[in-house]
Amino acid sequence: MELICPAGTPASLRTAVDAGADAIYCGFRNETNARNFPGLNFSPEELTEGVQYAHFRGAKVLVAINTFPRAGALELWHKAVDDAVAAGADALILCDIGLMAYAAEHYPGTRLHVSVQAAAANPDAICFYVERFNAKRVVLPRVLSIPEIAAITRASACEVEVFVFGGLCVMAEGRCSLSSYATGLSPNMNGVCSPASHVSYENAGGTVVSRLGDFTINKFGSGEPAAYPTLCKGRFQTEVSTGYIFEDPVSLDAATLLPGLRDAGVTALKIEGRQRSRAYIENVVRSFREALSAMEQGRAVPAGMLLAMSEGQSNTLGAYRKTWR
Amino acid sequence: MSLSLLQLKYKLDGCIYSSREDAIMTLSNTPATALPPLVSLALRPLPLYPFQLFLSAVLRRIVQQHPRMFERLGSYAGKRYGLAPSDLPFAFVLDTAPQAARLTVVRSLPLRLDARISGPLQILLGMVNGSYDGDALFFSRAIVVEGDMEAVLALRNAVDDAGVDVLQEGASLLGPPGRFCEALLREYFGGEQKKGLSSVSRRQGETSWN
Incomplete structure (x- = not known):
């Protein structure tokens, strides 16, 4: 399984690559991505440099353009797609069907991933993105159990990516108000x-x-x-x-579920946290790289290694076990 | 073992740290430490002016060597931050005005600031050089943040991207005595201030795309 890691700054991207990420996801410094925080994100020039750094070391860069374009302001989102492709991005992570249509039409050779913000949580919805836009991967919302994920991977003609660590949205993403x-x-x-x-x-x-x-x-x-x-x-x-009322302030940590996710047919594991520091990225990426090695060697995956990095200093298996329902 | 700096480590407790001290760890998995109260007492009567001259020189050097840091602050350049090490008898005011950044040492923080960040010196330095994650420090209550949170985030992200090693920058201005003080502080802080992230190999033969 691939390890997909966050980067909010060029330095974070380099840290993630050096810590063993297979791919890094990041976004531009504007409202086109779902981590539009002060002092965060990339200029087109920084993205180009980051892609070069990652590619030279065998890692990929995925660009999240995963907010919904405003009427009358489509140019900003179209330019983000253009700039990401020009920078050499390995894939675009999109949620809006209009923007997917733009990317698929203008850049048919560019790989498209369905963002978690699209809330595609069943095979029919995923099939639509695959058939209509040739999407290669879907990032599943964090509301599914492992058996439900297995059912989706069996019925879907694209790769499946799931979150394994970080801030936990308990709502259907893209639809939470x-x-x-x-x-x-x-x-x-x-x-x-x-x-x-x-x-x-x-x-x-x-x-x-x-x-x-x-x-x-x-x-x-x-x-x-x-x-x-x-x-x-x-x-x-x-x-x-x-x-x-809804959820305790905790972070997702699915390290112990890696074998189950592998058996369910998951292709890629995503770490949340583009808004976090290099120290977080270094710690979390290295920890999950080691967890994957342990799993491949048949050793037990250590639990609770990242409590200090977690919100509320507590972890949960979230919907993967659905004990909270 | 004879008396060493490591033995003098003063474990943090009280209002800043929770009883879950083990949760406040550095990248090297060593607990954070505060300066001994004796150090604070010894520093209290010292005049601030010589220190101010030194700080101004350190900031000039940092601005010169990390120009992108101020670019990344964007519209937040110009905000004034109060930085209060809880184990020192003085604090700092960082004015991020473009082309006129200033770092001023003060006995106590003024009221008119955009944001305040307080915590032990080691932790504040560790946030600047990338040893610590600011959010994790906030979760563990190791630092206290107040004021304009957008300004705090902008500064945190800009500084984290720049990866400024304040100890190294300061020491380089003072020559051999500076390097001696730097080594002393790093040993006291347990070595986690030293950065040196080694690369980890990705698995070979992963599926190729497209």
């Missing part, structure tokens, strides 16, 4: 979930109160691990109880 509801900005249209412009932390006496827009998302006591202020992982008071 929680961030929009709280801030007016969303990963789907603006490339930002719970944008930093609307985040605040109040520190008092060892307690941290996190807010997103007008919403208080959480209150962390002294010494309690903290988390991002996203609505889906907030701690709320309801008539029934006080606690995490």
Whole structure:
């Protein structure tokens, strides 16, 4: 299985390549990708340099153009496709069918991947992208169990990529409106979930109160691990109880499920975290490279190696086991 | 073993670190350490002016050697950041104005800042040179961030991409005494400030595309 690793900066890309990534995914410094954060991402020139660095060392570069174009502003998304192809990208990760049509028509030789933002979660949906746009791979949403993934790989005429580590969207990606509801900005249209412009932390006496827009998302006591202020992982008071309504603030870590994912026919394993640092990328990529080696040699894959890198310093198997449903 | 710097390591506790100290690890999997309180006490009466001259020279060198760092700040260039090492008796104000960046040492941070970041010196230096992940430090409560979070993210990402080794930059300005101090600090911090990521081979014979 290929190891697909994130990069938010040129230095991160080089770190991921050196740490053993088979492919690196990244995006441009604008709203065309779902990690449109301050100080992050690539200029066309930086992408060209990054592709050269990766190719020289035997790694591939995939460019995520995975937000939905705004009416009247298609040029920005078309230019992103043009620039990625010109930079020598090995594949484009797209979610919008209009943009897929543009890429398939103008660059028929360029490999297309269906982004997780497209929320293609069944064989019929995947088949549409394969037949209509010649998509070669689909990145599955993080709402499927391993048997469901196996059923999809059996029925699909393209490769399947799944997330194995990092921030965990518990909603159907590309369709979640929680961030929009709280801030007016969303990963789907603006490339930002719970944008930093609307985040605040109040520190008092060892307690941290996190807010997103007008919403208080959480209150962390002294010494309690903290988390991002996203609505889906907030701690709320309801008539029934006080606690995490949708999901705890945890990160996905499917290292122990690698054999099951391999047996399910998965082609590629994706690590989330383009917004994270070189230290995160170095640690996580190296850890999963070692986990893959252990699996190939028939050794047990070590568990919980990356707790310090995880949101809330806790991990979950998420929907792969579906114990939360 | 005779008294060594490693034996003098002061384990972090109290309000900054949680009881889960083992979660705050560096890339080399060694626990983070704070400077001993004695160091802070010894530094407290020292005048700031000579230190300020040195800091200004260090920042000039960094700006010269890492021009892309300020480009990456984009529209956030011009923001003012307060950097407060919790184990030192002074703090720093970083003004990122284009063409006029300044790093000022102060006894305490002023009120008018766009953002504040505080934590032990080792951790702040480690974030700058890429040894630590800022988000993981936030999750573990090893650092405290306040103010304009967009400005914090922009600075964090720009600095992480540049990979500035502040200790090395400072030491290079001071010649042999500087290199001695650099070696002393690196030994105290346990070696994780040394960068040296070795390459890992990808599997050969993976499926070719297209």
